[in-house]
Amino acid sequence: MSSGKQEMILVMDFGGQYSQLIARRIRECGVYCEIVPFSISIEKIRQMAPKGIIFSGGPSSVYGEKAPKCDPQVFEINLPVLGICYGMQLTAHTLGGKVTHADSREYGNTKLVVDQKTGVFAEISGETQVWMSHGDYIAEAPAGFTITAHTNSTPVAAMENTARGIFGVQFHPEVVHTPEGMKMLKNFLFDICGCKGEWNMGSFVDQAVAKIKAQVGDKRVLCALSGGVDSSVAAVLVHRAVGDQLTCVFVNHGFLRKGEAEQVVKTFRDGFKMNLVYADAVDRFMNRLNGITEPEQKRKLIGEEFIRVFEAESAKLGQIDYLVQGTLYPDVIESGTETAAVIKSHHNVGGLPEDMKFELVEPLRDLFKDEVRALGKELGLSDDIVYRQPFPGPGLAIRIIGEITEERLEILREADSIVYQEIKKAGLYRKIWQSFAVLPAMKSVGVMGDERTYAYTVGLRIVESEDGMTADWVRLPYEVLDSISRRIVNEVKGVNRIVYDITSKPPSTIEWE
Numbered sequence: 001m002s003s004g005k006q007e008m009i010l011v012m013d014f015g016g017q018y019s020q021l022i023a024r025r026i027r028e029c030g031v032y033c034e035i036v037p038f039s040i041s042i043e044k045i046r047q048m049a050p051k052g053i054i055f056s057g058g059p060s061s062v063y064g065e066k067a068p069k070c071d072p073q074v075f076e077i078n079l080p081v082l083g084i085c086y087g088m089q090l091t092a093h094t095l096g097g098k099v100t101h102a103d104s105r106e107y108g109n110t111k112l113v114v115d116q117k118t119g120v121f122a123e124i125s126g127e128t129q130v131w132m133s134h135g136d137y138i139a140e141a142p143a144g145f146t147i148t149a150h151t152n153s154t155p156v157a158a159m160e161n162t163a164r165g166i167f168g169v170q171f172h173p174e175v176v177h178t179p180e181g182m183k184m185l186k187n188f189l190f191d192i193c194g195c196k197g198e199w200n201m202g203s204f205v206d207q208a209v210a211k212i213k214a215q216v217g218d219k220r221v222l223c224a225l226s227g228g229v230d231s232s233v234a235a236v237l238v239h240r241a242v243g244d245q246l247t248c249v250f251v252n253h254g255f256l257r258k259g260e261a262e263q264v265v266k267t268f269r270d271g272f273k274m275n276l277v278y279a280d281a282v283d284r285f286m287n288r289l290n291g292i293t294e295p296e297q298k299r300k301l302i303g304e305e306f307i308r309v310f311e312a313e314s315a316k317l318g319q320i321d322y323l324v325q326g327t328l329y330p331d332v333i334e335s336g337t338e339t340a341a342v343i344k345s346h347h348n349v350g351g352l353p354e355d356m357k358f359e360l361v362e363p364l365r366d367l368f369k370d371e372v373r374a375l376g377k378e379l380g381l382s383d384d385i386v387y388r389q390p391f392p393g394p395g396l397a398i399r400i401i402g403e404i405t406e407e408r409l410e411i412l413r414e415a416d417s418i419v420y421q422e423i424k425k426a427g428l429y430r431k432i433w434q435s436f437a438v439l440p441a442m443k444s445v446g447v448m449g450d451e452r453t454y455a456y457t458v459g460l461r462i463v464e465s466e467d468g469m470t471a472d473w474v475r476l477p478y479e480v481l482d483s484i485s486r487r488i489v490n491e492v493k494g495v496n497r498i499v500y501d502i503t504s505k506p507p508s509t510i511e512w513e
């Protein structure tokens with residue numbers, strides 16, 4: 001994506017949980033950023049011509065046998081380097097310092113004492129809170145380095161060699177729990193690397209369009225369009241790049257919300273004037289999921305069935321080789337990577353069948369939801385689309401615990417529609433990340449009109465979040481909870497009890513399956 005001319009920072013990935021978060025913070029500072037594997041060659045770095053390099057954290061220990069190590073020449077090419085956590089330990093190890101295992105791990109909020117307010121610490125408080133997550137520590141900094149900060153248990157919590165432009169911090173400046181972290185990153189970007197910070201979403205559009213053109217040339221492209229934020233933004237971006245070579249396919253798998261199919265078709269066919277195919281696959285999906293109760297199996301079957309529908313539509317259109325998806329970074333990391341664990345297989349990543357022939361076009365794969373929303377605004381999408389709450393591709397199928405039946409779908413669809421209406425009415429829709437109903441598919445006893453009932457329980461899941469990676473339940477006003485509860489029990493036949501989910505993510509997840 002790099003043009004070579006614009007200012008850019010490289011994040012070298014050593015397998016850290018927060019590598020993307022580092023990249024995202026840098027973009028927030030107005031500097032373009034790319035993540036590259038730690039094994040990148042010096043020649044490739046020279047070609048990319050970054051203004052500086054950041055080493056991410058990582059689960060390994062530098063003295064371990066299989067520890068990921070970059071080419072040590074990286075310290076000799078006159079580029080500023082900032083090592084974070086493992087990245088700093090590797091810097092110390094490579095340049096002759098000493099890294100050893102600590103007796104006690106340092107984890108979470110920690111008080112940092114800044115010994116020298118230079119380099120990344122320019123204008124930082126003398127004592128500042130930072131987020132730590134390490135079991136190794138630097139016992140001796142390499143020759144030529146100054147120790148710039150320490151904590152109670154870490155003697156070298158930060159170090160620098162200003163003459164060589166090499167800096168290291170043991171803590172994580174990229175997480176929100178390090179309140180002055182952004183200031184430190186800015187010090188590195190602007191004062192040390194000399195960046196100007198002129199990158200913005202407009203520049204992202206230009207780069208993404210160029211990249212899509214280079215990937216697909218004059219070939220035709222299919223876009224998996226759900227009408228949600230991500231695929232809408234992806235579709236508009238690809239449309240900008242290749243115009244009428246693009247055909248969007250919207251799949252009705254039968255697990256959509258009330259009125260959703262009609263609304264998506266209306267918005268995109270009439271409003272956007274895009275080629276849109278409406279694929280009615282309700283029977284296919286219902287047949288495929290008949291009797292399936294295990295959540296990962298549901299997700300994988302749905303992921304596969306989506307691709308089969310796209311293949312069938314592509315064949316009708318005369319064979320298309322490229323498939324656009326609105327995949328975001330959290331979909332990728334939660335589906336599991338070489339270094340990260342599988343949390344759940346998102347249908348569009350971990351749920352893809354192995355024999356899929358499409359080449360994927362995923363322009364949003366490195367971004368987080370709020371960045372995609374900013375991009376959507378940049379592309380001129382309406383607020384109705386940009387601020388739509390996320391809706392998972394597998395839809396209501398993963399909000400019915402256990403077997404999916406017509407009856408359960410109908411109950412959930414009606415209940416969910418009431419949640420939507422009441423949240424809208426209370427003026428809360430946009431303030432909330434997601435608000436929806438789930439059907440745990442358990443029944444309990446009630447009494448209605450002096451008669452015994454034995455009917456379903458509906459769960460309410462209403463959460464706030466910045467990027468879907470972590471979330472907390474919303475302290476909804478009692479009156480709103482009350483009207484949702486009353487309306488569902490009164491209006492949806494087969495329900496006699498409402499419960500409110502009051503767990504955060506982690507330890508729960510947002511969806512129930």
Ligand SMILES: Nc1ncnc2c1ncn2[C@@H]1O[C@H](COP(=O)(O)OP(=O)(O)OP(=O)(O)O)[C@@H](O)[C@H]1O
Binds near residue numbers: 230231249393
């Ligand atoms: N019903 C559908 N028809 C076609 N493609 C779909 C459908 N549902 C999901 N997809 C594809 O799967 C991708 C991932 O779904 P996901 O729900 O994460 O994104 P989205 O629907 O675009 O945005 P949002 O997160 O706001 O709902 C979508 O970007 C889209 O490419």
Ligand SMILES: O=c1[nH]c(=O)c2[nH+]cn([C@@H]3O[C@H](COP(=O)(O)O)[C@@H](O)[C@H]3O)c2[nH]1
Binds near residue numbers: 392394469
């Ligand atoms: O397109 C999707 N395909 C999926 O398989 C999927 N699973 C979860 N989600 C959405 O991702 C966010 C995080 O959800 P969880 O906390 O349940 O993992 C929430 O916003 C979820 O709605 C999905 N989206």
Ligand SMILES: NC(=O)CC[C@H](N)C(=O)O
Binds near residue numbers: 056086134
């Ligand atoms: N978060 C990290 O980068 C950890 C680095 C190293 N594995 C340690 O435990 O010290």
Ligand SMILES: [Mg+2]
Binds near residue numbers: 226229390391392393
């Ligand atoms: Mg969606």
